[in-house]
Amino acid sequence: MLVVDDDPQLRRALRITLRAAGFDVVTAEDGRTALAEAAAAAAHPDLVVLDLGLPDLDGTEVLAGLRPWFTGPVVVLSARGDSSDKVGALDAGADDYVTKPFDMAELLARLRAALRRGTADPGQAQVVTDHFTVDLAAKQVTVDGVPVRLTPTEWALLSELVRNPGRLVGQRELLQSVWGPAYERETNYLRVYLAQLRRKLEPDPAHPRYLHTEPGMGYRFLKDPPPPVG
Amino acid sequence: MLVVDDDPQLRRALRITLRAAGFDVVTAEDGRTALAEAAAAAAHPDLVVLDLGLPDLDGTEVLAGLRPWFTGPVVVLSARGDSSDKVGALDAGADDYVTKPFDMAELLARLRAALRRGTADPGQAQVVTDHFTVDLAAKQVTVDGVPVRLTPTEWALLSELVRNPGRLVGQRELLQSVWGPAYERETNYLRVYLAQLRRKLEPDPAHPRYLHTEPGMGYRFLKDPPPPVG
DNA sequence: GCCGGGCGTCAGGATCCCGTCAAGACCACC
DNA sequence: GGTGGTCTTGACGGGATCCTGACGCCCGGC
Secondary structure (H helix, E strand, O other), rough: EEOOOOOOOHHHHHHHHHHHHOOOOOOEHHHHHHHHHHOOOOOOOOEEEEEEEEEOOOOOHHHHHHOOOOOOOOEEEEEOOOOOHHHHHHHOOEEEEOOOOHHHHOOOOOOOHHHHOOOOHHOEEEEEOEEEEEEEOOEEEOEEEEEEOHHHHHHHHHHHHHOOOEEEEEHHHHHHHHHHHHHHHHHHHHHHHHHHHHHHHHHHHOOOOOEEEOOOOEEOOOOOOOOOOO | OOEOOOHHHHHHHHHHHHHHOOOOOOOEOOHHHHHHHHHHOOOOOOOOEEEOOOOOHHHHHHHHHHHHOOOOEEEEEOOOOHHHHHHHHHHOOEEEEOOOOHHHHHHHHHHHHHHHHHOOOOOOOOEEEOOEEEEEOOEEEEOEEEOOOOOOHHHHHHHHHOOOOOOOEEEEHHHHHHHOOHHHOHHHHHHHHHHHHHHHHHOOOOOOOOEEEOOOOOOOEEOOOOOOOO
């Protein structure tokens, strides 16, 4: 179980209470580390408790970053009790919405209920473009409906990019998460594997539409690229 | 969708709003008719909205009467906001708990969230392919109608794969659920038993159609594989 | 015009991984 | 004590995958 909240005191209280209730708890204090923690293969939480008021990212952004691939329940905490906030979070993929201050016994009951119901339907965990589809839960890529085989390295690289649609992912960031911290300088690995991914996914690998290079910086995945220039 | 409430005015308001939102609505005004309506084969609601304050039965009794067989989500309405009431209802099998008075937009969002998670489809206990059938409840496998004997280990492995059709199941995941966490590195177990399963199930074990290997990652069961080449 | 950095491409060889087979260990039952 | 079935373990060959270095291209700076 991953608990995301910026208030150290509440984080501590939640950690203690949830551990006492028999849950395995990992915490994060901002949106970036939350997404990193959730994606860490070792942790792979079964449930996420997410505070909406985070210092770096809006809570709904974290939710959006989580939902493409995370199929477990997400319970949102928030100090804001407006109906529109609740509707927004629930429709963005949250499974429950609890306003602060909350009763701990109630939160525990809601977590039990969320876990009991099990995982979200797997169909949602897809990133779809006009030309190919990446199913992050099933680890499957289809181009024009035809399944395409990716090697482990290709998959690790692609999923890292696809989980951040539109965002520039630095080369160091990519190298670190795919090959490990010791390979931060091997930028040629990226060149080789990006080329392979483009060969397998892009309609015209020589003129990539979805997997863009930002020279000197990194790479960027675009879900809805502008149409090719003629 | 079945709406249970004794207040005619609220019942009417809910019926109108929910119908406008595209739901199929049936109503009941007390616990007995609610249980009867829910059980009526024709209706068989996908979701139940249940008021706890009913004239004849306690709401929790209705919940208890529903839960043994009803697998869809139950959203509880109640005028009582005590934490203990909420905990009791949630632990009795409710999926969400909304206190009156409530905001209609919020209720709708919560209903959508409850429905989105899918009706926890208890997984059709039968997985059928063109060539063999796996009965998860009866622990029985038939190939072309002929029963096939599987060893306990083979069965554990197969059921783990078959429960996730189309999804890539990691080797660590498989090893952990079949042999236990201490065996996460014994990938040769998988090789041996996958070979045995293929010998017993695949029409051509040398060219598997249903039990696919994803090198370096895991295995994938395909329910509807493309026809064999040549 | 020259130069260097960054990128895409290609191909070859080392390495890892998988399928296969078979022999031994273990267990339950007879 | 014997027997059959099941599970482990090791070894081997073939193939896929990964790493690596070399080359040419583009572009901006000098």
